Each structure stands twice: as C-alpha cells, then as structure tokens.
Amino acid sequence: MSDTISPELFLHLVELAALELTSEEGEYLRGQLNGQLKAIAELERVPIPDDVPPAAHGVAFPAAIRPALRADEAKVDASLAERILKQAPEIDEGYFVVPEIPHTDL
Amino acid sequence: MWEYGSVEVNTPILPHLHTPYMPELCDLTAHQLVAKLKARDITATQIIESVFRRIDAIEGRAPSTAPRSATPQPGDAEKVHAYISIQRERAFERAKAIDAQLERGQDPGPLAGVPLSVKDIFCVEGTSSTAASKMLEKFIAPYTATPVERLEKAGAVLIGKANLDEYAYGSSSESSAFQPMPRNPWDLTRVPGGSSGGSAVSVAAGEAVVSIGTDTAGSIRQPAAFCGVVGLKPTYGRISRYGLIAFGSSLDCPGPLTRDVRDAALMLNAMSGADERDSTAATVPVPGFTANLDEGVKGLRIGLSPDYFRIRFPDPVTGEIRDQDLSPQIVEAVVVAAKKLAAAGAEIIENVPMPNTHLAIPAYFVISRVEAASNLHRFDGVKYGHRTNGAVSDLRAMYRQSRAEAFGLQPKLRILMGMYVSGAQYARQYYQRALQVRTLIRRDFEEAFDKSGKYRCDVLLTPTTPTTAFEIGAVYGDSVLMQYADLLTVPANHAGTPGVSIPGGLDSRGLPIGLQILANDWDEATMLRVGAAYEHITADEAWRKARPKVLAADF
Numbered sequence: 001m002s003d004t005i006s007p008e009l010f011l012h013l014v015e016l017a018a019l020e021l022t023s024e025e026g027e028y029l030r031g032q033l034n035g036q037l038k039a040i041a042e043l044e045r046v047p048i049p050d051d052v053p054p055a056a057h058g059v060a061f062p063a064a065i066r067p068a069l070r071a072d073e074a075k076v077d078a079s080l081a082e083r084i085l086k087q088a089p090e091i092d093e094g095y096f097v098v099p100e101i102p103h104t105d106l
Numbered sequence: 107m108w109e110y111g112s113v114e115v116n117t118p119i120l121p122h123l124h125t126p127y128m129p130e131l132c133d134l135t136a137h138q139l140v141a142k143l144k145a146r147d148i149t150a151t152q153i154i155e156s157v158f159r160r161i162d163a164i165e166g167r168a169p170s171t172a173p174r175s176a177t178p179q180p181g182d183a184e185k186v187h188a189y190i191s192i193q194r195e196r197a198f199e200r201a202k203a204i205d206a207q208l209e210r211g212q213d214p215g216p217l218a219g220v221p222l223s224v225k226d227i228f229c230v231e232g233t234s235s236t237a238a239s240k241m242l243e244k245f246i247a248p249y250t251a252t253p254v255e256r257l258e259k260a261g262a263v264l265i266g267k268a269n270l271d272e273y274a275y276g277s278s279s280e281s282s283a284f285q286p287m288p289r290n291p292w293d294l295t296r297v298p299g300g301s302s303g304g305s306a307v308s309v310a311a312g313e314a315v316v317s318i319g320t321d322t323a324g325s326i327r328q329p330a331a332f333c334g335v336v337g338l339k340p341t342y343g344r345i346s347r348y349g350l351i352a353f354g355s356s357l358d359c360p361g362p363l364t365r366d367v368r369d370a371a372l373m374l375n376a377m378s379g380a381d382e383r384d385s386t387a388a389t390v391p392v393p394g395f396t397a398n399l400d401e402g403v404k405g406l407r408i409g410l411s412p413d414y415f416r417i418r419f420p421d422p423v424t425g426e427i428r429d430q431d432l433s434p435q436i437v438e439a440v441v442v443a444a445k446k447l448a449a450a451g452a453e454i455i456e457n458v459p460m461p462n463t464h465l466a467i468p469a470y471f472v473i474s475r476v477e478a479a480s481n482l483h484r485f486d487g488v489k490y491g492h493r494t495n496g497a498v499s500d501l502r503a504m505y506r507q508s509r510a511e512a513f514g515l516q517p518k519l520r521i522l523m524g525m526y527v528s529g530a531q532y533a534r535q536y537y538q539r540a541l542q543v544r545t546l547i548r549r550d551f552e553e554a555f556d557k558s559g560k561y562r563c564d565v566l567l568t569p570t571t572p573t574t575a576f577e578i579g580a581v582y583g584d585s586v587l588m589q590y591a592d593l594l595t596v597p598a599n600h601a602g603t604p605g606v607s608i609p610g611g612l613d614s615r616g617l618p619i620g621l622q623i624l625a626n627d628w629d630e631a632t633m634l635r636v637g638a639a640y641e642h643i644t645a646d647e648a649w650r651k652a653r654p655k656v657l658a659a660d661f
Binding site: 005009010013014016017018019020021025028029032033035036038039040041042043044046048052053054055056057058059060061064065066067069070080083084086087088089090096098099100101102 | 245246248249341342343356357380381382385386387388389390419420427464465467468469471472479483486487488489490491492493498499500501502503504505506507509510513515518519521522523525526527529535536538539540541542543544545546548584585586589599600601602603627
C-alpha cells in the first residue's frame, strides 16, 4: 500500500504549518501521519446516507440554554494590559515588536 | 498492548494489603477533611502540612525541559513526579487565611482547606502555566481560569500545577516536555495514563486530595482508571472553559479527579454553571449534585453494550483492521458490577447497540487534529510564548524557527494532520465525513437514553479502558496505538454527554480497573448516584483497602 502523504506533499504541509523539521523528525512524522490515515480510512468504508447532517458539536445548544450576548463595551483594566504585555518576547511602548514583515515593493 | 495471558479473575492479588499503613490527613477525602475542619478538630494549616510532608517524601526533583536523553537521574524511577510547579508559599498563605476565617466564625466554603492540584493547562494568575510545552515554559498567566477561580472561592487550596502530555496530546503523560514524567503510584514502571496524568497521580498518592483536569477523548477518565481514583467528564457546556489552553474546542471538558464520588459531586457543585466569559458555558440550571447521591439504584435502568466489550483497531504492522476482545479481567469487573447493581435493585438492559463506537477513534483523528491545528496557530512567538534567539531573515522565518524549537513531536504531528485533513481538496473526504460520523455516534447515545425508546437506559455501564496501566515506553512513539487507549471514552466526547470512571477492582498485577458510567445530557446526577451506590455496595471488599505501592514504603 503506497503512502497517502508523499514526501513532496509532506513538505508542502510543513510549509503550511509554519514548521521546520529535521530530516529525522520529518521521516518519523510522515510515517505516523500515514499510519493514522490507515485508521482514518475506516471512515470511508462505512456507508453514510447523504441526509446525515454534520455535527459541529455533540450536545444541542439551542438559544434557550445559550448565554445572551453581553453589551459590546470595553472593560479597561490597565494592570491586566501590563501583565499581558509582560509576556511578550519583545515590546516597545505598548507595541509588539516583530522582525521584518515580508512584503513586495510596488 | 492488548495482549494479556490467561488469568484467574476472581482472586486478585493484593500485594500491599498487609503492609502497615496509617492514613494521614492527606489521605482522607475532601468531605471528611471539611467536616473535621468545620468541627475545629483540625486546622487548614495542618492539612497543608500533611500534603507537603507527602510531597517531600515521594514527589522527587522538579522536572525540566532539558533534552530527554540528558534527563534520567538515579532515584527518578522511585518517585511519582506529579507536578510541573509547586506553589508552597501560596498554599500556606491560603491555609492561614482559612484558619483565620474559622477563628472569626466565618464559613470558609464547601471545599475549605481541601488541597487542590490543577492540570497545568489551566491559567492561574501569577503561576507558571505551561501546558507541559517548552513553548510556554516561561509564561506566567495574567488571569485565572473560571473553574479554578470557583474552586478557590469555595475554599480549595492550590498546591501546584500537575504534569500532563504536551498540550494534553496523549494518553500516557509521556509526551510532556517536562521530564521526569509522572509515574503510576501503583507500579512506578507503568504510566499513570493521560493526559491528566499528574492530576490522577497527585490524588492517588496524597500529594493533593482533589484535582481538576480536562477530558477531550478520555483524558480525565482514563488516568483516573489507571490510578484507581474517580474521574468525571461533565456534559459539554456544564463547566466554563475560560482560561483553559484550548486543544479541541468542540470536545474539551474540564472536570474533577477525586478519591470518591461524593468529592466529585462537591467539585461539580463548585465549578458548574454559566460564565459570561465563555459563550459555550450553558445556562442550564445546576442541580445540587450531592442531594441524591444516597438514593441507591432501585428502579434505574442500566445498559450494557456489546460494542464496549470488544475493540476494533488497525494492526500496527499491516494497518489491517482487527477485532479483539478486551482484557478478560476488565470484562469480569464490569460484569460483576452489573450483577451487584442488579442485586441492589437496578434493572440491567443487555445488548444495547452502540454500533458506531468503533468509528469514534477514526473520526477523532480528524476532528481533534483540525481543532488542535487551528488552536496552535496562535503560538507564533509574537504575543507570548517562545521566540527563537537565532537570527531570522523575516517574520515568517521567525514563526517557523520559534515553533520548530518549542513544539514537541505531538504538537507538530497534530498540526500537520490538521492541515492535511482540512485542506480544501481533502476536507470533503475527511473532515465533513468525520462530522457526519459524529452525528451517527451521537444518535447511538440518543437511542440508548430515549425515554420512550426501546432501551430507555438511565445510564450505560462500560469498562473505562481496554487495558489497565501499560508500561512506560511500551506504546509511546506509536501515535496510532496510543490513540486507541481512548477507544471507550472518546464516544462521549463526540456526543457531548457526561461520563465518570470509578474504581472497580484490581487486576492480577494489583493494578486498578476503571468502571465507566455514561449518562444522558445534563444528567451527571444519575451517573453520580450509580457510582455512589457501587461504592456503598463494595465498601467492605478487600480491594477497597488496597493502597498504591508507593505508599507502602516506609517514609
């Protein structure tokens, strides 16, 4: 049985996933993905009538048990903002600092 | 992993039964401690001192994210390693405050002085909150998760943050970036289960009295079964997920791990109910979960399904799907329980069909990976978490390098699978189909619990796990086999329905067996009632007196 995820497709997925892998990691992970797809293939073997709707989650969540939307009001907590910013790798005067953003000059 | 030799099921060996064992305060249940505290027989400070004596004796060194190959040290294998971080000072301050409240004649709450461990996937303000990942090794949570906040408000005392599989991605706790990993207190060569492994270990070994974990495919119930404690996954939406580091957002449920059913009910009382900070926390009324605990099982209809007594999984070598029976000792434990519950007045309904059970893992492989990949995109080295120190050419290179350095193999694997099965050209084949299968699994439960249907079950009684605790290293690395450890727990996550694992005996190796009780939406109360009844029925049995091996040592 040939691998569903070829080395080429795998490299594309790694790019989409914003990852970088060593060749050893890549080999292991591609093997695991293909193994999991063999288990997943069981889904394709069972007949599913077209009228079976997809379930985004299990328990019904009608309006009667959903919390009402709260008013769209800002709750300002300066100390919380400070604590959150403190977790950032690099900040400058309340802004997150990042390396050069890829762009194309027009 | 599934293979066991033939065994004599009725005579479990109890190797630790005759060793001298004096329970200390940290070995009591929460409700026992609260009663003693409120009677002023003991102080909260004494409870916390007792827990830290136990921690000092059996916990071992603090774990680190050093490379795995560098970590083993002499003595690691003799300790339980339940925690990633321990909040000793904070705990004693809280205990003192509770004692002062009692001194003033104030009510310190229904969980006053109860030592609590928190799976380190919940944010607790001012504590390191890591999700057992190098990505969040230095993250200090700026706010507290709602269920933890509610437990603390009820008087529980945070002892520490418990170890887990990285981002909760696993069933053995082996994938934690923080090593040494937690070990099973009943047999230190075996896994405690996962992903809430540290939580289960801490409760089983007296390093906490109660714990809060999360259950996405069985991550509360499976480690509870492996460690001989109670673990409860409530109905999806019963407990707020605010402040929980997300894994599978349509599946994740916070819930308690405790020593008995009453403690689980007390924890549910404290944590349940709507939360303005989580729009998926339902506004359904919260009953008092302790109110009907002692009503027994007379007249209740308890279902048994043949689909929970066999496992269907792909052969690790050929990938061929095989059917196999469960460990006979586990089957026997469930059958014995059904007979005893019947003798106590329950009606046993046999042959309740749950025909889509075997599709729950394949569907989970798809749904949980899509949700995990989506949730992991936020870890980009910008707002919090690890950023590479290496030179990078631009923002995209920084993302890739930071994620490459700080994610372990499990997060990487789950992101890649999530990207694949949700890709535009594959989504119909995989993701849409998995969501349809989810509907089929849900319908199995609806039919079993339908009040005017053929079966009219109040609860289903099943094994929690296909095996008892397996050896460290026996499954880790095979992500397919590891996922199948959740085969009997994950259907309830797809359906959103509640489930609880309670201790149901020991196997011939002296390892705990878990019984799972599954109930209808929002009906945790009936499930707890059945669990409490079984505790009552078996209160005098020898296995109930057995203690984890790690506690038999002289310390």
